[in-house]
Amino acid sequence: MMLPLADLLLTPDAMSAVDSAAAASGIDSYGLMEKAGQAVAAAALRYFPGAIRYVVLCGPGNNGGDGYVAARALQQTGTTVRLFHLGDPQQLKGDAARAFADCPIEGEAIGGYLPQAGDIVIDAIFGAGLSRPVPDDIAAVIARVAAAGIPVIAVDLPSGLDGRSGQVLGAAFRAMRTVTFMTRKPGHLLLPGRELCGELEVFDIGIPGRIVRAHADDLLAENTPAQWYAAIPSAGAETHKYKRGHLIVFSGGPNATGAARMSAMAGLKAGAGLVTIASPPDALGVNAGLLTAIMLHAVEDEASLRAWLADRRLSTFVLGPGFGSGEKARQFCLALADRHLVLDADGITAFRDDPQQLFDAFAEGPTRLVLTPHEGEFGRLFPDIAADETLSKTDKARAAAARANAAIIYKGADSVIAAPDGRALINANAPPWLATAGSGDVLAGIVGGLMAQGAPAFEAAAAGVWLHGLAGQHAGKGLTAEDLVAAVKPL
Structure with missing residues (x-):
């Protein structure tokens, strides 16, 4: 039986291979990032329409690129958006660099974010691209957000969560919602990852199913x-x-x-x-x-x-x-x-x-x-x-x-x-x-x-x-x- 794409489980490495194969096939990879970021922005507006401001935390990779797209999309709707980045965004490469260049919002260093009542945090720092404990400055931001009780929307995975095992790498956001793309990862189902993801939405950004299935682990799935x-x-x-x-x-x-x-x-x-x-x-x-x-x-x-x-x-x-x-x-x-x-x-x-x-x-x-x-x-x-x-x-x-x-x-x-x-x-x-x-x-x-x-x-x-x-x-x-x-x- 062929499972729907959303029912497959791909490890972070396998999903990276899917992204590379999609780009190699001639698909516009920046177009995929645009769809991902727009989906995150849509989720923020749909589930948190009363936010006083949307706070987008962007990391140094493609997850951060999704965040820059989401920040731009939110600002275009007339909402208040604050942008914070990890590291120097001028050093970004590829699609993430283009997303940063296309985002008109001037950002600040992520360590300067102080949560305020009415904030909605969009976590686009690491997603699935983390295999080591989070840096101390990010752990401090995670702690401040948790202490303030600020709702979090995670892009792909809550930062600090291992997408392969569902384990916390030092510290991790507890998201109210998570928006991931094409398929889930084992860390979305394994604990404590399942609880830290909150409500999970799998969004199809348009990668052909044949490419996704070519890199899927046919022996791993949810028990249904x-x-x-x-x-x-x-x-x-x-x-x-x-x-x-x-x-x-x-x-x-x-x-x-x-x-x-x-x-x-x-x-x-x-x-x-x-x-x-x-x-x-x-x-x-x-x-x-x-x-x-x-x-x-x-x-x-x-x-x-x-x-x-x-x-x-x-x-x-x-x-x-x-x-x-x-x-x-x-x-x-x-x-x-x-x-x-x-x-x-x-x-x-x-x-x-x-x-x-x-x-x-x-x-x-x-x-x-x-x-x-x-x-x-x-x-x-x-x-x-x-x-x-x-x-x-x-x-x-x-x-x-x-x-x-x-x-x-x-x-x-x-x-x-x-x-x-x-x-x-x-x-x-x-x-x-x-x-x-x-x-x-x-x-x-x-x-x-x-x-x-x-x-x-x-x-x-x-x-x-x-x-x-x-x-x-x-x-x-x-x-x-x-x-x-x-x-x-x-x-």
Whole structure:
């Protein structure tokens, strides 16, 4: 499926290559800058018509060029415009120099800007063209603007934000709106970048789609149904419960059974035809008293599990929620190495001392393992990857997926789902109130339920994360895990 240009994600380097290729093809690059600056000016007038003055902060590159165009366009409408520049604008090159020459407003050094009530700041200092911490004088301006509560419109990206990783490079503006061009960048979706961008507008300045797509990362996108819907089995008129798969969720002991029940019910709600809780014998009574649609099977130890696994129809498992992180978790996980497994919570932590043992068990054949680590768990399984500050969250998830031959759900408010083949999706539909006890158990169950129906590991993981976010939206603020399960709907 060919995604609309606005749905693609291009790194800053890739977008620079697009700009160069557009210019090389004969397209008037200054005309593109003119359209970009005019779009910024239009956004300022549309969303902040009551501004007493528009304050345009221009940097030393093409982002600053967009700012000079925007300043000129705003002045032509009769508004009050103040212009501040970083460095000597007489040293500008190329299109940015032309934009400066065409701007009739005399500017001042950026360090002299003092916010006033009624200001609207247009941040055209760095955009995506920054890969090092912001200079001290710009950090001081950012601090003054924040302290005064002045609304900011960012051009491309808030200055100080890394467009590749979404991380802050020392200091960054918190924009109320961001206007970017042609496509989004990963930093528009990854946190904290997503929050710092405010409302995001993607404006088409006229670069041909063929040029943009030629430089796009086809393996990276936002997590939406367009990325996986075709791979998720749908129920037909002839479907019955045995065709919709059998999911098994392992329970902890008698004092730790609730997490497994949450996962099991989520798997059932996500569409699995049958769901069984595999319970220690001493927890059977607790589980039996609280189960209705979920079946129950006693599994005491590795030997009893392996005997049960003689039934090859048992293909998909969730291990970890409330299970305990000791030797038993490791034994059970390794016994399931030829099945489809969602390894969550305690199941992940069980391999903190020897993660390679886990990776080796699932190394051969198609991807059948889904790992769901949050930040701490990710660091336990992949300590070197987690510690590499040169990598974005997307980079880390991809590296981990390749190492583990697993689909990785690197959890958080900006969960990244990655596959061993390099595919990666950034999720953006999760409301903040999903951060509650039991939420991860529900996610594991949804993913397991989709895998039980035959969805491939990566697509099940991506769809599960998206459905989990959708359920959180429907359940609303103040949700509990029980509310979240009740809100889970199948595709």
